[in-house]
Amino acid sequence: MTKTSTRRGFMKGGLTAGAALATAGLTAPARAEGDPAITEIQDWNRYSGPGVDASPYGKPSDFEAHVVRRNVAWLTADPVSSVNFTPLHELDGIITPNGLCFERHHAGVAEVDPQKHRLMINGLVDTPLVFTMADLMRFPRENHVYFLECAANSGMEWRGAQLNGCQYTHGMVHCVMYTGVKLKHLLEEAGVKTAGKWVMPEGADASAMTRSIPLEKALDDCLVAFKMNGEALRPEQGYPLRLVVPGWEGNMWVKWLRRLEVGDEPWHAREETSKYTDLLADGKARRFTWVMDVKSVITSPSPQMPITHGKGRTVLTGLAWSGTGRIARVDVSLDGGRNWVTARLDGPSLPKALHRFYHEFDWDGSELFLQSRAIDEAGFVQPTKPELRAVRGANSIYHNNGIQTWHVATDGVVENVEIS
Ligand SMILES: Nc1nc2c(c(=O)[nH]1)N[C@H]1C(S)=C(S)[C@@H](COP(=O)(O)O)O[C@H]1N2
Ligand SMILES: [Mo]
Numbered sequence: 001m002t003k004t005s006t007r008r009g010f011m012k013g014g015l016t017a018g019a020a021l022a023t024a025g026l027t028a029p030a031r032a033e034g035d036p037a038i039t040e041i042q043d044w045n046r047y048s049g050p051g052v053d054a055s056p057y058g059k060p061s062d063f064e065a066h067v068v069r070r071n072v073a074w075l076t077a078d079p080v081s082s083v084n085f086t087p088l089h090e091l092d093g094i095i096t097p098n099g100l101c102f103e104r105h106h107a108g109v110a111e112v113d114p115q116k117h118r119l120m121i122n123g124l125v126d127t128p129l130v131f132t133m134a135d136l137m138r139f140p141r142e143n144h145v146y147f148l149e150c151a152a153n154s155g156m157e158w159r160g161a162q163l164n165g166c167q168y169t170h171g172m173v174h175c176v177m178y179t180g181v182k183l184k185h186l187l188e189e190a191g192v193k194t195a196g197k198w199v200m201p202e203g204a205d206a207s208a209m210t211r212s213i214p215l216e217k218a219l220d221d222c223l224v225a226f227k228m229n230g231e232a233l234r235p236e237q238g239y240p241l242r243l244v245v246p247g248w249e250g251n252m253w254v255k256w257l258r259r260l261e262v263g264d265e266p267w268h269a270r271e272e273t274s275k276y277t278d279l280l281a282d283g284k285a286r287r288f289t290w291v292m293d294v295k296s297v298i299t300s301p302s303p304q305m306p307i308t309h310g311k312g313r314t315v316l317t318g319l320a321w322s323g324t325g326r327i328a329r330v331d332v333s334l335d336g337g338r339n340w341v342t343a344r345l346d347g348p349s350l351p352k353a354l355h356r357f358y359h360e361f362d363w364d365g366s367e368l369f370l371q372s373r374a375i376d377e378a379g380f381v382q383p384t385k386p387e388l389r390a391v392r393g394a395n396s397i398y399h400n401n402g403i404q405t406w407h408v409a410t411d412g413v414v415e416n417v418e419i420s
Contacts, residue, residue: 066090067087067090067091067100068087068100069084069085069086069087069100069101069102069103070084070085070087070167070168071083071084071085072085072163072168075156080105080107080108081105081106081107081108081207082104082105083102083103083104083150083152083172084102084103085102085167085168085171085172086100086101086102086167086171086172086173086174087100087167087171087304088166088167088170088171088173088297088299088319089165089166089167089299089300089302089304089305090304090305091299092317092356093347093356094145094175094319094347094348094350094353094354094355094356095145095175095176095177095229096174096175096176096354097229098176098228098229098231098234098237099234100174101174101176101228101234101236101237102150102171102172102173102174103236103237104150104172104250105205105207105236105255106205106207106209107205107206107207108205108206109205109235109236110203110204110205110206110235110255110256111235112204112235112239112240112256114133114239114240115133117132117133117204117240117241117258118130118131118132118258119131119136119186119224119241119257119258119259119260120258120259120260121186121187121189121190121259121260121261121262122259122260122261122262123196123200123261123262123263124192124193124195124196124262124263124264125187125190125191125192125193125196125262126190126191126192126193127189127190127191128190129186129189129190131186133226133240133241136181136186136224136226136241139181139182139185139186140181140182140185141179141180141181142179142180142181142182142223143177143178143179144177144178144221144223144244144246144350145175145176145177145178145348145350145353146175146176146178146244146246146247146352146353147173147174147175147292147321147352147353147354148173148174148175148244148250148253149172149173149249149250149292149295149321149323150172150173150249150250150251151249151250151251151276151289151292151398151399152172152397152398153170153171153172153173153400154169154170154172154295154400154401154402154404155396155397155398155400156168156169157169157385157400157402157404157416158389158394158395158396158397158400159394160418161405161416161417161418162416163416164303164304164415164416165302165303165304165416166297166298166299166302166303166304166404167304169297169404169416170297170319170404172250173319173321173354175321175353175354176228176229177228177229177230178223178225178227178228178244179225179226179227179228179230180223180224180225180226180227180244181223181224182221182222182223182224183199183218183219183222183223183224183243183260184218184219184220184222186224186260187199187218187219187260187262190262192215192262193262195264196215196262196263196264197214197215197263197264197265198212198213198214198215198262198263198264198265198266198267199212199213199214199215199218199260199261199262199263200212200213200260200261200262200263200267200269201213201243201252201254201257201259201260202254202257202258202259202260202261203238203254203255203256203257203258204256204257204258205255205256209251209254209255209271210254210267210269210271211251211252211254211269211271211272212263212266212267212268212269212272213245213252215262217245217248217290221246222243222244222245222246223243223244223246224241224242224243224244224257225241225242225243225244226240226241237255238253238254238255238256238257239256240256241256241257241258242254242255242256242257243255243257245290246323246351246352247291247292247322247323247324247325247351247352248290248291248292248323249276249289249290249291249292249398249399251271251275251276252290266288272287272288273287276289276398277289277398278392278396278397278398278399279393279395279396279397280392280393280395280396281392281393281394281395282393283395289398289399291323291324292321292322292323292399292401293322293323293324293380293382293399293401294320294321294322294324294327294374294375294376294380294381294382294401295320295321295322295374295382295401296318296319296320296321296327296330296357296372296373296374296382296403297318297319297372297404298316298317298318298332298370298371298372298404298406299317299318299319300315300316300317300318301314301316301370301406301408301412301414302406302414303406303414303415303416305414306408306412306413306414307363307408307412307414308412309412310365310412311363311364311365312362312363313360313362313363314360314361314362314363315358315359315360316332316343316358316359316360316361316370317356317357317358317359318330318332318343318356318357318372319354319355319356319357320345320354320355320357320372320374321352321353321354321355321374322352322374322376322377322378322380323352324352324376324377324378324380325351325352325376325377325378326349326350326351326355326376326377327345327349327355327374327375327376327377328375328376328377328379329342329345329374329375330342330343330345330355330357330372330373330374330375331343331372331373331375332357332359332370332371332372332373333369333370333371333372333373334361334368334369334370335368335369336369336371336405336419337369337371337373337384337403337405337419340373341359343357343358343359343372344357344358344359344360345357346358355374357372365410366410367407367408367409367410368406368407368408369405369406369407369408369417369419370405370406370407370408370414371403371404371405371406371419372403372404373403382401382402382403383401383402383403384402384403384419385402385403385418386420387402388400388401388402404416405417405418405419
């Protein structure tokens with residue numbers, strides 16, 4: 001495309017790189033000559049298109065048909081108890097479009113009729129209650145942007161680099177704006193007895209998902225949500241009602257929420273014993289590892305987003321998040337962690353939400369080992385994979401927040417690798 005690149009030393013330039021790039025000439029006037037995209041009148045420029053009655057519910061351009069959730073057939077025995085992945089490499093900003101939010105369910109998508117849906121609160125409460133959807137609409141609502149990450153995200157990568165694409169290595173995360181009522185208000189309506197210390201949400205799907213949530217968290221920032229990005233929850237995400245447990249592992253965010261039981265101790269349900277516990281090197285399992293640790297990934301360049309423009313001006317971008325709060329800083333390395341520069345965070349910085357970062361640099365065409373390292377406002381630093389294994393061993397599946405490495409070859413092809 002553009003003429004031969006001159007080495008501008010942006011990698012060393014750090015903070016000034018952005019300013020330098022803004023003035024660097026990128027347009028290619030030579031391309032105008034004889035370019036049929038300019039000289040020929042296209043059909044869309046000649047004829048009227050579909051009218052306002054053509055798509056009552058809009059969908060993306062047909063040219064974006066490749067931007068879809070994808071699953072990996074060999075990962076699970078059956079697609080009804082399985083997972084698909086958010087196409088992180090194709091997205092920008094911090095909000096995940098509703099139709100692209102990864103799905104994880106244990107008995108397929110429950111197709112719930114909201115008229116027949118009820119939410120019950122029972123157990124150690126003064127007054128057991130049953131709410132209809134209309135009842136819930138009379139409580140004060142709140143709007144919050146939160147990420148949801150499955151604790152098994154990056155789980156396939158514990159022993160080494162495996163899946164070739166951030167969609168597969170990191171795509172069990174999404175981030176939307178929820179509208180809902182605080183769980184606190186509903187629990188107060190029922191009146192939690194003094195002995196009540198735990199809350200167990202239960203799903204209306206055929207897996208009847210249950211987890212134990214400590215009362216402090218339930219009274220803190222949990223939401224009973226009915227909207228995502230302004231519209232009703234998608235069936236895949238728990239229509240008409242889901243629990244939102246900010247910063248904590250996705251498994252606790254019970255979908256198709258039908259019941260909340262208050263108890264004096266945890267229930268030790270399947271999903272918090274046989275699953276979602278972390279097998280350590282000594283064979284003991286950690287339990288109740290609720291908070292999602294600080295993590296980040298470069299979404300482009302990445303295996304599904306190779307560098308196709310050759311040397312010169314290159315935009316690196318990615319996502320960072322922490323279940324503890326906001327992201328304070330993201331560092332980026334182009335040489336496998338030897339040298340780091342601070343990336344540019346852009347867009348809203350909201351607690352327990354995805355953060356978007358960019359690093360613009362001038363690629364000299366040599367091979368790169370791309371890494372990103374996030375630091376949250378509590379001071380937690382994303383570990384390298386060897387650091388993580390030193391503490392946790394290699395038996396784990398869940399809570400892998402290790403630093404990801406992408407190898408960029410001289411032809412721009414990108415692969416998932418690990419630096420040892
Ligand atoms: N009722 C119910 N809730 C559920 C599940 C389920 O199978 N049934 N899966 C859980 C798991 S393991 C995760 S990671 C998240 C996934 O949410 P998502 O499908 O919106 O991405 O929902 C959780 N809530
Ligand atoms: Mo999960």
